[in-house]
Amino acid sequence: MGGELKTVGEALIDILEANGVDTVFGIPGVHTVELYRGLAASKIRHITPRHEQGAGFMADGYARVSGKPGVCLLITGPGLTNAITAMAQAQQDSVPLLVISGVNVRSSLGQGRGRLHELPDQHAMMASLTLMSHTLLDPADLPAVMARAFTILRSGRPGPVHIEIPIDVMSMKVHLPRLVSSPALLPRANLAGVLDLAERCQRARKPVILCGGGAVSATSTVETLAERLDAPVVTTVNARGMLPGHPLSVPASPSLKAVRKLIAEADLVLALGTQMGQTDYDMYVDDGFPELETLVRVDIDATQLARGPNAAISILSSVTSLVDDLLTEMCEERTANGGADRAAAARAAAHAELTDKMRAEISILETIRDTLPGAIIVGDSTQAVYAGNLYFEADRPHGWFNSATGYGALGYAAPASVGASLAEPETQIVCLTGDGGLQFSLAEIGSAKDAGARVIFLVWNNDGYQEIETYMIEQGITPEGVKPSAPDFLKIAEAYCISAMRLAHVDDLPAALRRARDGGGLALIEIHEQNTVGITA
Incomplete structure (x- = not known):
């Protein structure tokens, strides 16, 4: 041999x-x-x-x-x-x-x-x-x-x-033996399916595009398709940042009534690379997502297409190749379908649907984004992240992801932030985590130090599992087990030789972020819901 x-x-x-x-x-x-x-x-x-x-x-x-x-x-x-x-x-x-x-x-x-x-x-x-x-x-x-x-x-x-x-x-x-890289064998739609979809797209007068994580690699061509169709683009959590600041972008959850209304009124809903799972489409478990007679699903996984929701057409293909083929078969002339106006109305109504507390939390997320352009925010299961999943627009693809979807694991953000930093060493990473969630993986602050990672650990401290405590109260249950004590996070950071500060006022956040970035990108900042002035609306 x-x-x-x-x-x-x-x-x-x-x-x-x-x-x-x-x-x-x-x-x-x-x-x-x-x-x-x-x-x-x-x-x-x-x-x-x-x-x-x-x-x-x-x-x-x-x-x-x-x-x-x-x-x-x-x-x-x-x-x-x-x-x-x-x-x-x-x-x-x-x-x-x-x-x-x-x-x-x-x-x-x-x-x-x-x-x-x-x-x-x-x-x-x-x-x-x-x-x-x-x-x-x-x-x-x-x-x-x-x-x-x-x-x-x-x-x-x-x-x-x-x-x-x-x-x-x-x-x-x-x-x-002689080694070569293993191939990627991706499904591609047949021509008949592409032509059928192209015809449906060109007939549509109120189209909407839904993008999941499987569409992110096709960001530029999806934008071209959306502009050609004049179609609002609703992005799920794992797709946020695909069309940052674009008039057609709707960076809001399909669990919100305003977004569901936009989708329900569409005469073509093109779902690209999205599982259409509960944590994106039915976060409140109210079974309120509309049944869609004009749904077209494009997914790389045949099994996922078979799981539902039912679609008028199901296309087994990577999003990249499907959108490429679709653009080839469609005329290049842009259709005027009022997409920007429909998107703007959905954005405004979705934002108005949120509580004052959520809007205040989203404002802080926007402060992080605007202070650190191009940064990646990696989140845990914590209240500010839940608010951002409902409504937040990152300024780049892969600029916002977290564990408060799908499996919903606590302790995710700290180590995932280290991995993200190693993938893009020059990019600033912001680890957005709660006082409870960080304690699941507190020692990974040391791993960040060892790896030379550029991670700002932004600790959202609400003295326990406040989301669960609130839910128990709403259900008429006396809260138990929701007040685990937390260490002094600044002293923990100091023990790892990492700079740290606790915000006295939320207005201090931009300066703290810039100081952390300019000081090497590794730091800890604590925001306390009760003790940081201006944190709530």
């Missing part, structure tokens, strides 16, 4: 490099050290979080911003199970994660003999939430398994992929 002879661990690193991987996240252990054998000599940077869940969230943030799969190296057992929450968040939000873990020696699998870090069936557990889970029993299979993994990550709806390598296989030798 031809090819260079290397250990499985060394070959793995070579394969990762050949597929464009430049960063991996993990905590080495005795169950993975052989996977690290070739790492120091490679061009791949290793980032060490304080917890494996942090590794998964870092990889998630890195993947969202870079567009490349985020990669984790994790030990068997607790290392892998610690990362399951992050993998589930990635599965819900269609984020490509490659998780490579160890597993005990082949002869012990399924035996239940009390091996260190043993699980009854690690592969079966991971198969339930991944696009692919594979146990590498034969070292010769490594190149083919990795090729399949990267093709899956780059083709169809993204999500987590898991490969486990038994400890005894890691040090075995494998002949490594």
Whole structure:
């Protein structure tokens, strides 16, 4: 057999490099050290979080911003199970994660003999939430398994992929063939479907475009399409920033009545790369999203198209190729459909629908955006983020994302912000997190320091889980368990040798943000709902 002879661990690193991987996240252990054998000599940077869940969230943030799969190296057992929450968040939000873990020696699998870090069936557990889970029993299979993994990550709806390598296989030798990057095999609509859609578009007089995270890579052509149709563009949370400041942009949730009215009145609703899931389209679980007779869905995942809502046409295609093909078949003349006026009316009505508290919180988000142009705001599940998900316009694609959608994990923002910074080292990242959520991953402030990340940790302190406390009161339940004490976050930052300040007045925020940015981009700023003057309307 031809090819260079290397250990499985060394070959793995070579394969990762050949597929464009430049960063991996993990905590080495005795169950993975052989996977690290070739790492120091490679061009791949290793980032060490304080917890494996942090590794998964870092990889998630890195993947969202870079567009490349985020990669984790994790030990068997607790290392892998610690990362399951992050993998589930990635599965819900269609984020490509490659998780490579160890597993005990082949002869012990399924035996239940009390091996260190043993699980009854690690592969079966991971198969339930991944696009692919594979146990590498034969070292010769490594190149083919990795090729399949990267093709899956780059083709169809993204999500987590898991490969486990038994400890005894890691040090075995494998002949490594000439390496090439695995291809992306993306579906494309047939010509008949494109022509049908082009005709519907040109007939429409009140079209609306819905954009999800799957449309972000086609931002420029979607803008061209929207202008040609004179169609308002409603962006879900993961698509915010696609058309910043554009007259056709409606950066508001389809859970709001005003946005639903805009959609219901349309004679063509073109849904591009959006799951149309509850956390975007029915946040209040009132079943109020309208049934649409003129809905056209475009998605990269046939299974998702089959899940509903029902559409007049379902088109299996990447958004990029569909919009390219559609523009080719449509006339270039722009149609006057009153799109800008319809979009402006929807924006105004949606904003008016919010509470005074939400509008005050959104104003602070806008202050961050306007003070730090081009910054990326990474959010946790906290009140200001909930308000922004309802109504906030980032000034760039991937400029706003958070864990308050889909899986809804707490502790996401701090490590994901580190990953985002590593994907775009010159970009300022703002980690918007609550006092409760930050304590899930507080130690990742140290990871940011170690990695040289440009992250401003903006802590929204409301003395506990205020969103849950409010909900319990509204339901007539006496609040319990919603007041976990918080440390002095400024002292925590000081302990990590990171500058920090607590705002006395909300008007001090722009100066604090600029000072943090100009001081190297790593800092902590605390806003307290009760003690920071001007924080509430």
